[in-house]
Amino acid sequence: MKDRRPGDGGGGPGTAMDEHQPDKRTAILNASLILFTERGFHGTPTSMIAREAGIATGTLFHYFKTKEELITALYLSVKKEAGAVLRSGAGEGGDWEERLDGAGRAYIEWGLENPEKVRFMQQFCYSPFVSKETHEEGISHFLFFYDLIAEGIRAGRIKDYPPVLVLSTISQGFVATILRASAEPDPEKQKEMVAMSTDLIMHGIFR
Amino acid sequence: MKDRRPGDGGGGPGTAMDEHQPDKRTAILNASLILFTERGFHGTPTSMIAREAGIATGTLFHYFKTKEELITALYLSVKKEAGAVLRSGAGEGGDWEERLDGAGRAYIEWGLENPEKVRFMQQFCYSPFVSKETHEEGISHFLFFYDLIAEGIRAGRIKDYPPVLVLSTISQGFVATILRASAEPDPEKQKEMVAMSTDLIMHGIFR
């Protein structure tokens, strides 16, 4: 990936310049994320993305050669972030059960803070605007979670079904949970909803 | 609703040819269903829908005043069909557990035969191309299933969580199952996948 970040001249992520528009590339991705989920890919003109990102129409094409390239980059960046959240939530040590739990919690927490990202993944994971290869590259960030489940199966705690199946069941459940819960304004009720949903999902996979 | 069905004169010119395209309205809906899921709403020109449906561009607009009206009608028709499947699968008599099971089986069976319809619902249930009111009208066809779950909860067999939550968890699970399984060509393996997934989903909701 061409990670050109103009104006990010080595001053670390805390430079003063960053406040309003860390850099244009990110501004474009942020604007796209929201607009694509709200209006669909074809429903969002590049000119609208540019306006929202605070740049000129032509500038967008300095960062992404085509609109398709933009969605690909966006998809990968979101998937990568989601994978990173999962991994960091799992932590380093500990047994698989703790790590699975940590990963799940971290994922949901992140999802509640970034519902647009979850919705984006959900909306575009079956979409034709994202190529097969991009999908696969996106999934690669989740392989680690796959291994965790396999370990649970080996340990005899998770049902002995194909790990992909288990993983996709969990993941779909989490996504649904996040989307439902993020619509709930009351934080208390939200917590409750998450707890109940998690129970419904996870209880299913354990023997 | 004005159920104008031109050329469907009640067995008059009932050639064999007629079977495939009972009337143009249906042909348009069928073509749209596939094209919308494959290419998105804005990604599908009305001209393409018309061509696929075997009619002239202008004709489409005799049946649906706008493209938006078309997607609304399509959404409702699919949701209605899905609801009807669920209800007929549940049957008339029997206890709630049998009915729940019947409904679930029927739904999955229908879904495997009509994966485009399931994918369509999945893709457009959060989409902005379908208005709030349309969503609600669509959901109305599923209220019956909601009642079944409530009964299970009262009977003490299903966890005492808000029925909406349980319902949406099950439904999301079913959708995921259908989409995954319909990609499996071997019917034996497909059956197996469905059985396993159903277990993962349903085991979660029972105490």
Next chain:
Amino acid sequence: MKDRRPGDGGGGPGTAMDEHQPDKRTAILNASLILFTERGFHGTPTSMIAREAGIATGTLFHYFKTKEELITALYLSVKKEAGAVLRSGAGEGGDWEERLDGAGRAYIEWGLENPEKVRFMQQFCYSPFVSKETHEEGISHFLFFYDLIAEGIRAGRIKDYPPVLVLSTISQGFVATILRASAEPDPEKQKEMVAMSTDLIMHGIFR
């Protein structure tokens, strides 16, 4: 002229049937008159004319082979009517001055009762939708008035300018008068306006 009048079976203009829709041909012409002046020729769909005339879309084309033929027929019918009014207003005998005066009065009276017709002539007399030949045929109904003016010139009462010029000046003036006066709701004031305008036109603005 093809004066086909279906349903006008010789009962004269007073048949009971006539009340609502004397005959379809007339209904079409009436509807067109208003719609064309209100929305222009290209701005008025034939379907709209048909609806307004209370007939089916296809029916219109039984009476007028094309939309162009319709406007031609309409133009001629209005011009003919206007010419007839002028002629009958002039009466049979009397000197040219009385006849000129009578014609003018009749014309304005008719114009105030049928402002759409006047506006229609005004709007389409320079328009490309009406062919040269049609224009000329339309003008032919006014030749009589032309002769009246020539007589006045010969009599030494009207300035010795080319009669066409005099005629067109008067006629433009009348049209403007009618259009302005027909916007005046108060009949008294309307009469006054007409009197003043007529004076300005016929006599000149200087004392």
Next chain:
Amino acid sequence: MKDRRPGDGGGGPGTAMDEHQPDKRTAILNASLILFTERGFHGTPTSMIAREAGIATGTLFHYFKTKEELITALYLSVKKEAGAVLRSGAGEGGDWEERLDGAGRAYIEWGLENPEKVRFMQQFCYSPFVSKETHEEGISHFLFFYDLIAEGIRAGRIKDYPPVLVLSTISQGFVATILRASAEPDPEKQKEMVAMSTDLIMHGIFR
């Protein structure tokens, strides 16, 4: 920039001809003026305007958001120009009679040089494609002439009729004169026609 100037079949690329199309906005207005009068508003495709103006279809919509906005702008620009001609023809000093005369002459001269503009005003002054507010804004450029007439009335030289009425009679007469005279190829005869018509209008047809 691709300086394509179709129809620039004169000298090389650096000729004095360039002056004719200072900018695209003006080119669009010029093309519209002619096409609208020749073919009507709805009868003129935007694509045709663009072609005639030597620009791409899309470009037109950079300058005028919609076709309606284009006609509004055109109407106002023509009315403004006509008003300016009148005012400059009246000059600064002199009595009202001289000024009235000067204005009339200037107006007719301008009209004979720009008959399309006169025809355009004539054609669209009653048209529904120009909104009420636009009409009023257009008229505002003529208020000055209104005052001149009022002065003439006060001076006891012009008949004591409502100035609006007098103004509209004169103005309609001038328009008719211009349109008739501009069809006359022989400049001598043209002058004569104008003189005669002006006399008819300003003084009246009776001796």
Next chain:
DNA sequence: CATGAATGAGCATTCATTCAT
């Protein structure tokens, strides 16, 4: 790098006209 005017293919929708009933 950044800009935004210019481009022209593409799209939703309209509408004159036809024709089977």
Next chain:
DNA sequence: TATGAATGAATGCTCATTCAT
């Protein structure tokens, strides 16, 4: 005759993309 569904060319307008500045 009368009907109105069907047709498909035409139209207003959009939008991804380019490029001179």
